[in-house]
Amino acid sequence: MKFRTLLTTTAAVAAMSAAGAVSAEAMKIGITQNNVGVDSYQTTYEKAFIAAAEANADIDAIVLDAGGDVARQIAQVEDLIQQEVDAIIIWPTNGEAVIPAVRKAHSAGIPVIVTNSNIAEAGFDFVRSFSGPDNITQGARSAEIMCEKFTQMGIADTAQVVQISGQPGYTTAIERQKGFDDRLPEVCPNVTVVETQPGDWNREKSQKVMEAFLVKYDKIDGVYSGDDNMGVGALNAAKAAGRDGIIFVGATNFAVGYEAMAAGDYWGSIYQSPVDDAEAALKTAIDVLNGVDVPFLNYFDTPKITQDNMGDYTKPVF
């Protein structure tokens, strides 16, 4: 049940003002986002995208938001085709359902760039490039962070880990889990993942899941969460139960995760900036239009961040 019409309207108004003066040779790039306002990442992404587009005089951007609604996103893609934009950037609301719309844009000769979360493979033929984070690598890096810490603590042979994954069925959740599950036995073959349960990207849900884990398992040395928001929920549960010494590793470093790292409660995460994400998407579109050779999977780097190197990174804004 999603009634988020309001968002689209506001986003569309913002788009009009963002478009500004149109020069004759300006590249007209349309973007339809997933659901601005639902979380800080998407909100920051939109602001960064508009800022980057405004800073570039050659760009005439049309910024739309689907409000999480597949039907609205499909209509928006059709609108953008009607407006004869030069390129379309899409943050899919649903990896399967948007394929027909993407194909339509492709047939109209408009290159489509997918941002943040990729569409399903069946639609790859109609997409010029995917710009976003490599979630499998993120999961693998989280495994490495955890393993390095265990090795340093001398418990790499005995440690037991629980995993709190993202929303079931969501590509990002599946890929991060896969990256983590595949990489951990390679770097730390004796560490066992005793159980994985989803926290649905939700801090409260994750806290409940962790409470159950704490009751069920006397020995938990590490917790891997699909993002820091859930990681902090798990941390709260451990704190409330008085279980110290657990190594928490997340992904998508949130401000709360950064603060928990600064406080020494949370070990590490993956630094993924919505600003980088937005700028990478715009740059990919510009490169495609300029005829630059762009790889199909055009990942932007998402480095490891731990208590040791967090000084190199500014606190996330979300």
Place this chain on the structure above:
Amino acid sequence: MTALTRQDIGRLLARQGILFAFVAFMVAFTLANGRFLAPDNVMGVIRSSAILGVMALGVTFVVISGNLDLSVGSMMSFSTIVVLDLHDKIGPALAIPAMFALTMCLGALIGFLVGYLRLNSLIVTLGMLSAIYGLTLTWSGGKNMDIADKAGTWFGVFGQSSVLGVPVPILMFGGLAVVLAFMLAKTPFGRKVYAVGGNGVAATFSGIPRARIVFLCYVLSSFCVATAGLMQASRSMGSQNTVGQGLELSVLAAVILGGASLMGGSGTIFKTVIGVLILGFIQNGLLLVGLQFYVQYVVTWVIIILAVWLDIAVKRGRLWSPIA
């Protein structure tokens, strides 16, 4: 001289069928995992059910009065975000009453629309579900809301501290349940709520101001939602905008599971509390059993249907009862 005759037992079962269903599930889960009834687990489950529970207490009044409230999840997100935001701006002592006032304004608005303009409560609250979500996002600008100085505030007491070993959320849930149970069962207001939901026409002829009773039920419900929002905010000291999303259905499930009729006129606070606990213990029990996640949705549904069936079957005195 036996204290209980067969009929007595039958009558007891019929009145408290859901309680027996609850006990049956508790036994089943305990057999599956011995730690299920460990004191810290039980305490943990009740504590995390408390937020849902407090909301269900208010919705019980609304449902008994013959209406629905689908906006409570969205309203809980609103109160959580508002109190967290105001906490850093005007301090907790002012933020809490301000949040209660704002949330209860929303409840009053719904109560006005349903009670005085006699609009369908399903449509009003379904609309409010999205409208309040929009309001929340407008307030926060879509950003997660976090208390900046988590260590330097007493705001955490409602969600995190304990009194004599009992977590405060449980005390708040229990306290509110006792007060509202008394209000519903023993005061003129409570009896009017039953009357309005049971037979509105008769209530009117008895001189009961139906509009005002419905209005007050929604205000009471929003007070409970504000309390839940306070507990939620205090517990995690930060929140997403979607924190309460989907809770309206869990709340309704708990109230109905407790045996309140969707048609109005029946239900009790005690049974709603049992409904809340059943939902909470199912969720926790399935986690402890370690069932694969995708199966959990299905199993949860099966258990709820079983509970409702047990409740009804015991009331009717037979398991098989086709529509005649």
